[in-house]
Amino acid sequence: MQRYKNLPVLITGGLGFIGSNLAIKLFEEGARVTVLDSSIEGCGANVFNLAPIRDRISIIDHDMAEARAFAPVIRDARVIFNIAGEISHINSMHQPERDLNLNTVAQLRFLMECTASNPGVRVVYASTRQIYGVPNQLPVDEDHPIQPVDYNGVHKYATSQYHAMLARTGALDTVTLRLTNVYGPRMALRLPAQGFLSTFLRRLLLHQPLEIFGDGEQLRDPVFVDDAVEAFLIAGSKPRVASRVYNIGGPGHLSLNQIALISSEAAGVAAPSRRPFPGEIRAIDIGSYYTDSSRAARELDWTPRVIFAEGIRRTLDYYRANLPHYLDRVSAT
């Protein structure tokens, strides 16, 4: 495909899970890639993620809140993929103001620099299903009410409103993708707060049987990172988007029990056990969730292709080959 051939692109949070997978794919498609990442503790940055292309792209170590310092990079970008952020819901409840600073204050400064240095540029923002909170009905489409259950959801949604408002006023050409649980190579396994799939993977790679909170019948629709990356590539390159907000979900929904069982079998680890919900996690649990991605199918011609059994196999293969780079700060318990 020629859609990114020789195109200068900027990826915020490009050392993280989704950002690094996106950077590698963009490089493969011929883009001139600049990655911005200041490796803020807890946000998932890992320089090893970019090992395959590290010497052939530009990596900038700047906080996005200091956007003026790298204004020329913003000015030259033809597409900006805005992936940076703190994603931990639990951290946000312990340190709400830290979450506000990372997810909203820094984003405001960055977006203001974008409007000043590169008015009208396409910006693709990584939002999250978490803003929907406990679903009123399933599957969840883009018109579902916004009712986050934690500070992280409030802040992520505020920043998605920046993107929407700046598109409304013509300042930027923004598209927001609301992602369900993304999994795959380059997830940060050493962050206990990065979601259940990350926790599952870490345990399996350490040959520990999985533990499921509650009855395990909650539904999820994990999306493999390659599918999510393809949604970003389309959203960044499609000349006109009919809507500016798209749900990005997986190819099917599974219960946590099914997800745990498939993963354990793929990893060759004993069957999962159940335990009661820790109170702190119960407070922000949203029950069952799965995505209606039909708008993305209709308008972006995007559909997820990798089923969970296949995706988890590829994920485990990646980590088995690169484990030390992801477990170095994990305690063995």
Added chain:
Amino acid sequence: MQRYKNLPVLITGGLGFIGSNLAIKLFEEGARVTVLDSSIEGCGANVFNLAPIRDRISIIDHDMAEARAFAPVIRDARVIFNIAGEISHINSMHQPERDLNLNTVAQLRFLMECTASNPGVRVVYASTRQIYGVPNQLPVDEDHPIQPVDYNGVHKYATSQYHAMLARTGALDTVTLRLTNVYGPRMALRLPAQGFLSTFLRRLLLHQPLEIFGDGEQLRDPVFVDDAVEAFLIAGSKPRVASRVYNIGGPGHLSLNQIALISSEAAGVAAPSRRPFPGEIRAIDIGSYYTDSSRAARELDWTPRVIFAEGIRRTLDYYRANLPHYLDRVSAT
């Protein structure tokens, strides 16, 4: 009525327009009133607003961002009316980060202190119709999409999401009122950015004919401040609220031409003239707006009672008697 008799209440932004009218009414109903206001430039504080009760209530000069400093007041309050904020849409486009600090960062710190010092307390938050942006249809009810056209709307909505989220998790008992254009005694006439009714009043009191931007056929539903205050009093005292978000609109909708004509006649000033929209104002103009307040009528038993002709007469009477206290920093042009 006995609903606030001897009740300790806290009003943030209590030196401002709505906050001061609310403070006076609460005092009249027997409440023990504490007003918090740090008189931040541009936010509408005016110590004269509380002249009738100044010596019989408690006034605290603290930034709400330093909530820990007045934690005992938060702890003792039975109801908190959270009115403080920067309301200028235009200022927010010039200084987005100032608006973020005033409307969201400071509110986060305040609300965190509320959850720590007085968990479960009733908090009534003053939100705004501006979060709806350009209406998709009229009248606008609470399910209308949130699509603000300026930073102020994004930030005010983020803070209303704090309130909603904290109610969802059981941390606070919050109610949010989304107010249409409120007018009446104690508006800050010296702030050019406080909305068209403030601008209209200032000109009329200076005996200058009004100017209308555009064709003047945009609709609005101004609500008299006494009606808005009654909505706060109900929202603060009703033991259980079925919903947590209520639109508060006026008793009818009028065109800007009608509003200008009625106001000019009441003031004895020559008829209004028209002029083209200044670009900066056109960019954030939302066209016609009026409110569907039927949820508030149904669940709070609240309806607006003061028609515009009567409200504007009472407003002009107030300012004629107290003009120097509101015009002292106005230029005569």
